[in-house]
Amino acid sequence: GDSVTQMEGPVTLSEEAFLTINCTYTATGYPSLFWYVQYPGEGLQLLLKATKADDKGSNKGFEATYRKETTSFHLEKGSVQVSDSAVYFCALSDRTNFGNEKLTFGTGTRLTIIP
Amino acid sequence: DAGVTQSPTHLIKTRGQHVTLRCSPISGHKSVSWYQQVLGQGPQFIFQYYEKEERGRGNFPDRFSARQFPNYSSELNVNALLLGDSALYLCASSLRQAGGIDEQFFGPGTRLTVL
Numbered sequence: 001g002d003s004v005t006q007m008e009g010p011v012t013l014s015e016e017a018f019l020t021i022n023c024t025y026t027a028t029g030y031p032s033l034f035w036y037v038q039y040p041g042e043g044l045q046l047l048l049k050a051t052k053a054d055d056k057g058s059n060k061g062f063e064a065t066y067r068k069e070t071t072s073f074h075l076e077k078g079s080v081q082v083s084d085s086a087v088y089f090c091a092l093s094d095r096t097n098f099g100n101e102k103l104t105f106g107t108g109t110r111l112t113i114i115p
Numbered sequence: 116d117a118g119v120t121q122s123p124t125h126l127i128k129t130r131g132q133h134v135t136l137r138c139s140p141i142s143g144h145k146s147v148s149w150y151q152q153v154l155g156q157g158p159q160f161i162f163q164y165y166e167k168e169e170r171g172r173g174n175f176p177d178r179f180s181a182r183q184f185p186n187y188s189s190e191l192n193v194n195a196l197l198l199g200d201s202a203l204y205l206c207a208s209s210l211r212q213a214g215g216i217d218e219q220f221f222g223p224g225t226r227l228t229v230l
Contacts, residue, residue, distance in 0.1 A: 004157075036221075041223075043119070043205060043221035043223045043224055044158070044205065044207075044221040046218055046220075089158075091157075101146060101148055101163045101165075101170065101171060101209065101217065101219070102148070102163060102173070103148075103150075103158070103160060103219065104160070105158050105159075106157050107155070107156055108155075108156070108157050
C-alpha cells in the first residue's frame with residue numbers, strides 16, 4: 001500500500017537557519033503530494049501541495065518539489081523564524097473510489113526554532 | 116466564515132463505553148473525512164463520506180462507524196472502547212469538485228482519553 005517516510009525529529013534550528021525536512025513516498029499510482037503543518041493545540045493546515053512530477057509547491061517561504069525519479073518531496077525554507085516552530089507532516093493523496101480524498105501521512109517532524 | 120468545527124473538544128471515557136464525536140463541515144462542503152491521530156504519529160484515515168454515503172474506509176475495526184446527515188455534518192461512533200482508542204480525532208471537509216485536487220480543511224480535533 002501507499003506509505004510516506006519522513007525525517008525523524010525533533011529538529012532544532014537557530015533563527016534564520018536553512019531548513020530541510022526529508023520526505024519520500026511509496027505509491028502504486030501517481031499521487032498528489034502535500035505538506036501540512038500543525039501548530040500547538042490546533043488542527044492541520046495545508047502548507048503547500050504539488051499534483052504532478054516536477055511541480056513545485058510554495059507558500060510562506062517554504063518550497064517542495066515533486067521528484068518522481070527519487071519519489072521525494074523534501075520541504076525547504078531558506079531562513080526560518082521562531083513562528084515556524086510546529087509539527088510538519090508530509091502526505092500523499094490516494095484516489096478512493098470517488099476522488100482524491102484519502103490522505104496518507106508520515107509520522108511528522110517536530111521543528112523548534114531558537115531565537 | 117466558520118471553519119470546520121468539532122465537538123466535544125475533550126472527552127474522557129472508560130474501557131467498554133461508547134463515544135460519539137461530531138463534526139460540522141465548512142458551509143458548502145459536501146465531503147467529510149475522519150482521521151485518528153495517536154500521540155506522536157501522523158493521522159490515519161478512518162472514513163470518508165460524500166453526499167451521505169460512505170466513499171472510503173481505512174483499516175479500522177467494525178467498532179468504528181460513521182454517518183453523514185442531510186446538512187453534511189457527520190458523526191463518528193466508536194463502540195466498546197479500548198485503551199488504544201485514545202487519540203486526537205480529526206475531521207476534514209472538502210468541496211469535492213469534479214476533477215482536480217480538493218484541499219481538505221481540518222478541524223481542531225476531539226481529544227479522546229480512554230481510561
